Amino acid sequence: MAEIKCPSCGKINPETLELCQYCGTGLQLAPTEPLDPLTPGELPVKKDTAELERTLPGWLRDARRAADENTPAPADSTPVDSAPEPPSANIAAAPLDLLAGLSQTNADEEEAAPEWLLSLRGNTPELSPAAEPPAAPSSATDWLEELQGPPAPAEPTPQPEDWGFSSQATYNFDDDLEPPLPPAGEVPDWLATLQAQETTASLTPASASEAFPTPPGGDFGSAPDWLSELGGGFESNEAAPAENLPGPTTPIQIPAADLPDWMQGLAAPGGADRAAPETGNPASEAALPDWIADLSTPVPGGADRAAPETGNPASEAALPDWIADLSTPVPGGADRAAPETENPASEAALPDWIADLSTPAPGGADRAAPETGNPASEAALPDWIADLSTPAPGGADRAAPETENPASEAALPDWIADLSTPAPGGVDRAAPETELSTAGSLPDWLAGLSETGSEVPAPGDASSTEFKPFATGSLGEIEALSTAESIPDFMSGLLTDETKSDLPDWMKSASPESEMFSFGAQQPAPAESEKPVETDPAALADSGLEKGAVPFSAPIEEDEDADPFLAMEIPEWLSGLKPVDAAEDSAAAPGPDAANLPPADLPSWVQAMRPVESMLSGGQNADGEESEAREEQGPLAGFYSVLPIPASLQDIRKPKMYSIKLQANENQRTQADLLEKLIRAEGQPKNAGQLKESVVLRPLRWVIFAMLSLAVLLPAVLGSSWWPAPVLPAAAEDPFNRFAATISGLPEGAVLLVVTDYQPGFAGEMEQVAGPVMVHLMHKNSRLAFLSTSTVSTELGERLVEQANAFFVQNQGGAPIYEKEKQFLFLGYLPGGAAGVQAFAERPQQTTGRDSLNGNLWQSALLGNGGIEKISGFDAVLVLTDDPDNGRMWIEQTAAALAGKPLLMVASAQAAPMLQPYSASGQLSGLVSGLDGGVLYETRNAAEQLAPLYAGRAKALYWDGYGAAVLIAGLSIVIGGAWSVVSKLRARRSNAKQDEA
Amino acid sequence: MIVSNELLTGLLSFLFTVLVLSYLVGDNPGFRVAIHAFIGTAAGYVAATVFRQVVVDKLFIPLLNGDTWQRVIMILPLLFSLLLLTKMSARLEWLGGPVVAFLVGVGAAAAIAGAVMGTLLPQIEASAGMFSDGFGSLLSGGFVLFGTVVSLAYFQFSVSKKNVSGKRGKLAAFLALLGQIFIAMTLGVLFAGVLAAALTAFVDRIQSLVLFLDSFLR
Structure with missing residues (x-):
């Protein structure tokens, strides 16, 4: 948000404010x-x-x-x-x-x-009268007090001039040292109107002459004309004694609510006649400015005007001295003239024109003396002050100069002219006032003010005629009146916020809120x-x-x-x-x-x-x-x-705003969403989802089991041999032929290391494959050292030997019966996996062969009495395994240590495919795998006349059943594959139909 | 009636064979009993075998009956064995770390060296030798080489940075397809071998049942 600095107090305000929140000054300045x-x-x-x-x-x-x-x-x-x-x-x-x-x-x-x-x-x-002792002879107000001339004699008649121009004008000069009121030529119309009213009325009350005693024929010096004429008017008005007035004044009765406060106070009666309306309207008096209220304090009676003023010392103290003196009760003309004569020093300090101004008006015999006694000072007075102090002859005579001085009237502002319009005298003064007001010479707002009065006093009511709501020195009063519709247009314009600020300071200061009116505070x-x-x-x-x-x-x-x-x-x-x-x-x-x-x-x-x-x-x-x-x-x-x-305000800087929003493009947001989804998915439990067992799976399983069982069981029960035996491979490089040739090539009584690394579960296959090989070896009277890298297959070698012995015993095959530790022995379990195989290949006696029960087997005669130090010490190594990894391990770890000794391998059918490359590469000297390899080896042994009966066992017992089972399995695979293809085709068709539908 | 060892063995063989085959109707207590019996027997047999043939024959006997050198040498395996036992304790398992590292290191070194020297180089040599043995071997070698290349191409899953789609190129996809075929044939052969081995075991079991029953009938 932008900020605006107040042009008045310099403080920072928000832009939205129109007025300064500290001083109330307008902020929107051009x-x-x-x-x-x-x-x-x-x-x-x-x-x-x-x-x-x-x-x-x-x-x-x-x-x-x-x-x-x-x-x-x-x-x-x-x-x-x-x-x-x-x-x-x-x-x-x-x-x-x-x-x-x-x-x-x-x-x-x-x-x-x-x-x-x-x-x-x-x-x-400091210049306010309240700050200065009224009686201080050396103050600035003293000379103005003396300027006011001798105290006016007691005047029982009302003093309209007291509230009128006299108080205002003297106040501006004396109290606040403000510029004087505008002259007649420059004053606003409403002032001119007032002036005209004053002059045309030709009322010269005695109070006016008391306020501005003017020597007769005195020189008004440099006083503005308008003021001089105004003073003249006042002179005539003030100088008119009450007793000389034609009758009691009949002021216009304006409601107190419609009058400014100061005017209400100004309207206080100067005599018994004026006291009546004031006492009847105390509220209006209370609303008057203090100094005006004091000024217009009703005189208790008759000529004793001092009574109310003395009764209100506080207000008197707030008044300018000269005004206070003006309102000071004057017992008589002689009493009022005394201060002037008694204070010649202060009079000498005054400017000439002011000194002349202070010359007593010739309103009475008492006042005429000082005026005449100081003609020179009169000459130094400004014209306007001279006019102001023009002596009135007294009584009705004093009104004559005003009426006979049209030139001065013209110089006066209208309002002053109106103001200075002499009343017909005493009660008679009210008549012209009312006539003027009704004649429309008053400003509109004044006219309206007078018209809106609830009661218009009858002619002759002097107190009401004195209510002239001109507020030349108090714009606050005008502003207060601006709420009413009786304010003239030009003043209404003045009272707007814009124009009010354009007012001169002296006019501003004249407002009630200015210090001018705050005498006491x-x-x-x-x-x-x-x-x-x-x-x-x-x-x-x-x-x-x-x-x-x-x-x-x-x-x-x-x-x-x-x-x-x-x-x-x-x-x-x-x-x-x-x-x-x-x-x-x-x-x-x-x-x-x-x-x-x-x-x-x-x-x-x-x-x-x-x-x-x-x-x-x-x-x-x-x-x-x-x-x-x-x-x-x-x-x-x-x-x-x-x-x-x-x-502190200069150092204040609005902190820079940083957005906390993450700056990420669309791609980053997408990746973040994916990551969030992945993380959320990891936290969600998933149902394992049990496999739906197909309706046909269990019967199919039963059918397959039945077919396989029948395929195996029938040949076994019937003893048929309808499944054709495999044909011996013709190629000499065939692994089987190479295997058989290698065994055949072993010397008589050769020491072979037989590694039985197959699981007992595969014993049914491995024994059918390795059985013919063992028969062949036993026919060769080979010495066998069984070793196993599997803990569960250490005794499988013995089972092979026992089965062969049992066959030989049963069939009288002519082969020797192998006895343990004579033709064969068990080296036991070879731990360590590949490392153990390698270690065994390098140092067989340090890795195994040391039995706590049998002692050091390596030292047996079967093993050449310790002559076998390496795996190459064996004539051949025969590995029986159902695991291609175990076969590969033996191939890899013993290849270097065999030193050309044959490595033969009898493998299960499931390991044969993985060992074929080693056989093809020559790393294996021969490979016999699967039941078909065992049948082939039986066939070869039979052909060699080694074990003819034994050779037919595998074929008689297993081959037909195995053949039938493979056929059934093959058919099942084919049928199952065909079923799968058909099912997929049907699924596609159904999907296509659903899509078409 | 004296139950011979063969009869008892045959009876147990028949019983457990039937229990295992009972899995045909689904998981059942008989199958579980047979499985547990096999696992327990195998575990016991393994433990006995290892303790006897490894701990006793290869550690205790040398320590007790061996000479000083053998005893000194056996201290290190004994120490390693004790450290390996600390793996059972969460607080002391860190002590077995070096021993495990030693075993893994030695096993990996033996396996890698054996694979390189016993499989890779000999197979490369053998495959290369196929191209020098005549036209037939050349075709066979070329087929093996082609099968090897396309099989390796199938396992090539990375693409170049320019390939925004993340898919193989046409040539790589075609080679991968051929490699997939070779792999499928290899797996088929392996499955056939497993099936053959399983059928052989099945025939053996059926034959054992027939022989057992035949022995009672006779």
Whole structure:
């Protein structure tokens, strides 16, 4: 997931969020082209800001024009090339463009900005009246207190001006050192409307003159016109004593719920008449801003306005001093004039125009004295302040200047004009107010507000007429009203999230959530703001304030950098207003959408405050790669590390994702599946699956057994000899002939080694084959030494000799009867297999022949008294075996040791095929195998007249039966083979039929 | 009545022959008794033969009655024999390993040497000699050679790496088919020999029954 860094707090937020989860700032910011940086030492390039002048608020332009006219510009200052433009139709947008760059600043940027500029963007808690003792004579508010002139005399009549412009305007100047309210030419329409209402009403209550006492004919100096005229209006309004009013005021009764809090508090009655609606609507009073609520605290009665204020000291302490003094109960005109006369020092420290502004209005005899006593200070006042402090002749007379001063009315904003519209006096003032409101001169939202009132007071209710919900200094109030439908369109546009961020800081700071209204609950100032700052002597000198009299000052080095630009772009009266601590402005964070403003329209003096180029290099390391965060938006676009990012966040890297999925292609997966199947199959038990015995197998087995039995039994029982005897081979190289020839070639009394390596189960065959051979040997009087490599066949040789002896005894064949150890002996068992055979072939006496019972057989006379040391010592070796391996073993192991001695072999029929090659190769001197070989040998013995009777035994007893059995077996094989072929053919046909089906 | 040895032997031969032939009707206790009797008798006979003719005659007698040299020589076989007995113990069987290795080594050496010197070279010589003994021998030798080649070709199961299918080539398949025929004939001959041997044993047993019964009848 992507992350977005908050342009305000610099913290990382998920992309999906629209607001910063830490500070609530909007995250979706449009990129802004970075501005060209200013290199250190580079003089600011003068920009043609003529076109930008029109974007300035009217009040600022007027202030600048007034400054140019009344105050000579410094010699080193750049001449202001401002060309005041006529008030723009879209006044609401003008201040937005002007302070676009300021609205994007964050805490870091504000640190680099001059403090005086920071002070323009909002008030600081240190400047709040609550932080300053109201009675401190050396504070900045003191001179403003004195500026307010002598305390107003007790006025039983309501004081609509107290809630109106007077409180707002003085608040902006005194309390927060904010830029003054826009002049009449630049104020929004709704302000102008209010102003018009004020002027046309020609109401000059005494309270207005109390707040802004203006010497008659005084010079208002450099004050903006709109403010001066506004002051005049107020003068007339405030100066009008209650007793001079035609009647009690009949204010419009607006429901408390529809009014902003501060307006509800503002609507507090100044006298007995005003106390009634307030007491009847306490909720609305409670919703007022504190300072306004205190300001509008109802006067208990008549002229004693101090009673409610003294009864609410806390709210009074939160008020600016001058406002507090403004609302301080004035016992009488003389009492209010006393502070001015008693504090000449503070008055001297004031700027001239402010000093003039503080001249008491000639509302009464008491106030007229200081005004007349200080005519010079009046001349130094700005025009707008002069107008503001224009003395009213008093009573109905004070309304005359307003009504007779249409020019000043025109300069006032409408809303101020409306505000300054004098009431008909006392109760009479309500009538014009209601008329104005009903006449549609009010803004729509005000009109709607007045219309939606549950009850509209009758004319003459002065308290209701004082409810003018203009919120020039409190956008929060406007925002609160934005929920209602009575807000004018242009303010509704102001209150949107986007446009709100574009508001000037002074307007933002005027919102209730700003610190301006948090007098009692000041936010803890940053550590930087707590360090003592020094007062700029030059600035103090320019402003006419004593050193140390103003509790704010900007750092010297910053002033040095900013002074040229101040002299170039900022009016003198603004340059003299410097905040105490710029860091306090950091609390007034700009709106999140303020960064969307195009940076190219920044004035030169704003550009000059941008960080120098050295910050650009901070974002690059030795390799030239960007290592730090680079601002992408706002006036700081292109700079590095402007907004510090926590180191922990910088080090955070999203870990690289590694897939745990095995990377294998299709072939590997197939092989893995096969392997898995094999492994799984190995673990599964398998049924042995008993062979299904065929239905015909058992009868077939019985039939075959019966056939074989009959074939063997009948010749044996009948004694037939119908099976033809085999014919002796004619070839001399035939193994049989060679065997017989070899035996025949043995010398008389030859010693033969007879190896009986056949199993007892094959004795029936082997004895029939070896019997004729033994007869032949016995006829040759050969001495026989029996040996066996099988443990079970050691005694088979003796059986052969016994059978031959029995035959000879029975048949009187003339052959000698062999006796043991005379004609034959048993060497016993030869262990060791092939190795034993080899050992026997090499050293026969060391391997066998040593019997515990018979002693050393090798030393017997039969074996030549130990003369046989090798196997070659025997005249011939006759091997009787039914196993081709045993025959091959004897052939292989004794071939070298025989030394040409004949190796004869009598083999079973099953071993004969495997021994034929040895016979054919000459390794065997002769081979007689199978029953047919025995019959042949009998036939040969008979032919030789060796044992004629014996020769017929095998043929008589076995041959016919063997022949018949072989015939039956052959037939069975053929029939079985044929049956198998037929069965397969039938299976194929049936399968073919099934396939066809 | 004195039962002669021949009568008893003949009676037992007849009885066991019938019991063995009873397998014709399937596995039965009589067949099992006969099998067990044969196996037991054979085992006993083997043990007695080995003990007497090997352990006593070839180990104990030389150790007891032999001279010093014979006794010294017999120590090594005795030691090997004792080590072989350790194979019965799972914990000490490793002691018999060298003796088994010695026996296997000696037996393999004797078998291999005997196969080479007693079978391979003589057979090669004999087969080669067939080509020098005239036209008849040449044909016979050629047939033997052809049979040998095609039989070996049948047991050639590996294929080249280029052969993706894993099957023999056409020529190799044809030679293998011919070798299969030669092998089949060889197995047929062997089966015929086994059948002949079995029929001879069967005839012998039937003849023994007839002779036994004939001896009683006579």
